[in-house]
Amino acid sequence: MSSYLISNVSVVGAAPTDVLIRDGVVAAVGAGLAAPDATVVDGTGLVALPGLVDLHTHLREPGREDAETVESGSRAAALGGYTAVCAMANTSPVADTAGVVEQVWRLGREAGLVDVQPIGAVTVGLAGERLAELGAMADSAARVRIFSDDGHCVADPMLMRRALEYVKAFDGTIAQHAEEPRLTEGAQMHEGEVSTRLGLTGWPAVAEEAIIARDVLLAEHVGSRLHVCHVSTAGSVEVLRQAKARGVRVTAEVTPHHLLLTDSRAETYDPVYKVNPPLRTATDIAALRAALVEGVIDIVATDHAPHAVEDKECEWAYARPGMLGLETALSIALDVLGPRWDLIAERMSRTPARIAGLEEHGLDPAPGVPANLTLVDPAARRTIEPAEMASRSRNTPYARMTLPGRIVATFLRGEPTVLDGKALK
Numbered sequence: 001m002s003s004y005l006i007s008n009v010s011v012v013g014a015a016p017t018d019v020l021i022r023d024g025v026v027a028a029v030g031a032g033l034a035a036p037d038a039t040v041v042d043g044t045g046l047v048a049l050p051g052l053v054d055l056h057t058h059l060r061e062p063g064r065e066d067a068e069t070v071e072s073g074s075r076a077a078a079l080g081g082y083t084a085v086c087a088m089a090n091t092s093p094v095a096d097t098a099g100v101v102e103q104v105w106r107l108g109r110e111a112g113l114v115d116v117q118p119i120g121a122v123t124v125g126l127a128g129e130r131l132a133e134l135g136a137m138a139d140s141a142a143r144v145r146i147f148s149d150d151g152h153c154v155a156d157p158m159l160m161r162r163a164l165e166y167v168k169a170f171d172g173t174i175a176q177h178a179e180e181p182r183l184t185e186g187a188q189m190h191e192g193e194v195s196t197r198l199g200l201t202g203w204p205a206v207a208e209e210a211i212i213a214r215d216v217l218l219a220e221h222v223g224s225r226l227h228v229c230h231v232s233t234a235g236s237v238e239v240l241r242q243a244k245a246r247g248v249r250v251t252a253e254v255t256p257h258h259l260l261l262t263d264s265r266a267e268t269y270d271p272v273y274k275v276n277p278p279l280r281t282a283t284d285i286a287a288l289r290a291a292l293v294e295g296v297i298d299i300v301a302t303d304h305a306p307h308a309v310e311d312k313e314c315e316w317a318y319a320r321p322g323m324l325g326l327e328t329a330l331s332i333a334l335d336v337l338g339p340r341w342d343l344i345a346e347r348m349s350r351t352p353a354r355i356a357g358l359e360e361h362g363l364d365p366a367p368g369v370p371a372n373l374t375l376v377d378p379a380a381r382r383t384i385e386p387a388e389m390a391s392r393s394r395n396t397p398y399a400r401m402t403l404p405g406r407i408v409a410t411f412l413r414g415e416p417t418v419l420d421g422k423a424l425k
């Protein structure tokens with residue numbers, strides 16, 4: 001295995017030092033390290049972070065390889081500074097058996113760009129009727145610990161209770177897409193002033209908040225771990241705050257787009273802004289940002305949702321919801337939070353790794369630690385060009401926006417997956 005000496009780099013915002021990587025682990029951290037055999041990577045002006053971990057990624061394989069594959073999504077992730085991603089189960093076939101989660105896990109190993117940790121479905125076919133074989137997925141080579149019907153809500157409270165109870169045996173987590181389906185029938189965007197003006201059916205905040213309120217009570221009742229996907233409203237933050245104050249075992253994520261973009265984007269009728277849950281208001285954004293800083297929201301997760309051109313470049317009502325996220329998440333976080341590196345490391349690497357149980361990830365560079373890390377140039381600014389993205393899809397809401405920060409290099413177990421801003425595989 002090779003050795004790399006990252007010189008003069010700021011580790012999570014601290015004063016510049018050197019980081020020596022050897023045999024897949026961090027061998028030493030300190031100023032003035034000498035290693036004649038090592039390849040030198042000039043870290044001047046760069047910040048080293050523990051490799052980012054995404055708890056919510058759609059890779060579309062199996063089934064929609066035209067939109068994304070495990071390999072193309074892994075490349076997008078590595079370019080975004082990620083060393084691990086959790087792949088959502090709403091593929092075709094659905095990842096509701098040991099066979100499918102093992103296939104996704106194996107494809108991730110073969111691509112070798114990030115660790116791909118499959119998430120298993122909660123219910124068979126995401127149909128919300130009976131539990132999938134959670135135990136078999138947990139025992140499989142993929143060692144599934146997070147289960148989610150994401151894209152759909154586990155709306156039946158009895159099924160949700162059973163799922164929470166079942167995963168408690170192996171300290172698993174149910175990740176809920178919180179959307180009361182009876183309140184969002186035909187919904188096209190956030191229910192509010194803009195939807196009224198545009199005449200589009202609204203997706204009210206209460207459809208999310210009602211499910212989160214129910215689920216934190218269920219999780220409390222059975223003593224299980226609940227994770228709330230893509231929290232998008234100020235009211236959800238208040239429900240989470242109360243639950244956490246009571247000691248409920250709940251964690252929550254917010255996406256980069258819900259921290260930055262408002263429902264006024266729908267005025268363009270450009271379906272690139274159509275997403276579930278929908279873009280909300282400036283008031284919601286302010287509450288989400290504050291909650292993320294405070295820790296009421298634990299992590300940033302991308303909800304990277306690639307869609308083929310024909311599913312996005314059509315009339316708003318027919319377009320599929322979802323937007324790309326992996327290649328822009330760190331830039332949005334930097335834009336929203338500023339250069340608060342410890343906070344960024346906490347919300348985008350350490351805590352998501354802990355929630356997912358990925359023990360080799362989310363660790364700051366220190367001697368003996370697996371060398372999963374990313375180097376960021378905080379001074380760089382780049383203009384987002386959809387055609388230049390590694391994803392097979394083009395549905396980024398940031399096209400032609402100039403964003404701060406650039407990923408210069410990413411290391412997975414001591415080997416670079418990205419160098420000079422370019423993927424090596």
Ligand SMILES: NC(=O)N[C@@H](CC(=O)O)C(=O)O
Binds near residue numbers: 090150321
């Ligand atoms: N976020 C979305 O709008 N879409 C996701 C599903 C989901 O995360 O709910 C997708 O799979 O496309």
Ligand SMILES: [Zn+2]
Binds near residue numbers: 151152229230276277
């Ligand atoms: Zn979802």
Ligand SMILES: [Zn+2]
Binds near residue numbers: 056058150151305
């Ligand atoms: Zn999703």
